[in-house]
Each structure stands twice: as C-alpha cells, then as structure tokens.
Amino acid sequence: AQSVAQPEDQVNVAEGNPLTVKCTYSVSGNPYLFWYVQYPNRGLQFLLKYITGDNLVKGSYGFEAEFNKSQTSFHLKKPSALVSDSALYFCAVRDPMDSSYKLIFGSGTRLLVRP
C-alpha cells in the first residue's frame, strides 16, 4: 500500500538559516512526488514535483527537493528561511501503477521560522 511519512510534526529554524522538511514514502513502483504548502485558512499551494529525471527539483519561492530512491526520501529544502515561510507543509505521493490517480498525503509538518 502507498504511504507517506513526515516524521517531524514541527520544524523550528531561525530566519536566514537553511531549512529541511523530511519526507519518506512507500509505493510499489516508481513514485511521483509532490510538495504543497498550506497557510492558515487557505487551501494547498503547489511548490514542486518529481516525476522523472534530475533528482534535484527546483520549485516556487526558492524551495527545492531531492529525490533519493535508495532512501525512499524526498526532503524539502531551502537555503535561507524567511519568516513568511512559516506554514504547514505536506508531502504527497502518487503511484503511477495505481489507477485511482489520488494523491496520498503525509500528516504534515509545521514550519516555524523565528526572526
């Protein structure tokens, strides 16, 4: 069965420091991986996705993620955090062998960037 794990409920980082939000996945085939961000009282905003190709994916607002097949991970990173990055981050996976097309989401990680 497909699953996504975000092992940290919350990540705290100082503004200007690099940030990492962790994600590991489990699917039967090669995964399609996504990162979304949710601000209070808002829907999910797409940041980036990995389908195939280069393991380092660059996305919106300076975020990037690295796909690591051997560790089944897709960690979200940013070189220099901003206070405005504080939000709830979701990792999601889609198994291309699953005809249902649905996204399976992790439980979310709250990022808090302190000034």
Added chain:
Amino acid sequence: KAGVTQTPRYLIKTRGQQVTLSCSPISGHRSVSWYQQTPGQGLQFLFEYFSETQRNKGNFPGRFSGRQFSNSRSEMNVSTLELGDSALYLCASSLVGTTTDTQYFGPGTRLTVL
C-alpha cells in the same frame, strides 16, 4: 488565469441535514478531485471527476456524492450530516487527470456540523 474557486467558504449545519459544496476549476482543466481534511485523519481523497464521469472514489460512505457539469464545474453533496463530517473540504483541478498532472487546490469550504 484565475485559480480554483470554492463556494461557500464557510458553512454551519446541524446533524441530519444535507449540504452541497461547489467548485469551479481553473479554466481549461477538466479533472476535478475532492479531498477532506481533518485534524485526526489528515487529507483524504473523496472522489475524482473527468468529463462528467466519476472515475475514482475513495473510502467514504455513500452519503458522500458528487457530480461534474459539462463546463467542468463540480459539486459534492453530503447527506444526513454527522458530527464527524466537520472538516475542510478541498477541491483540486488538473488538466486531464493523468498521473503526472499537478493538482491545484482551491481555498476550501469549512463545514461545521453542530
């Protein structure tokens, strides 16, 4: 291009009532998916529509239903509301609903069942 819109943004209902939520996808997008977000269960897939047909359905009771119109707009209906149906209901649209498509989400409808 305008994003995904959902109406209403907030709803308060009582147990036993029914409710209809509406979603307008991004112009040109033909696939619409619905998700339920709760603190306890997280984000869960409800169903997906393409060309007015339900292609996929999640593990929810039959009280949850939906439809899609010829202009790709979608509605979901929940009948005989229960307290546990209180949640943020998110609609997402994508071009044609393939496995590589990106789903773009609306702001959600916050449903409170009293």
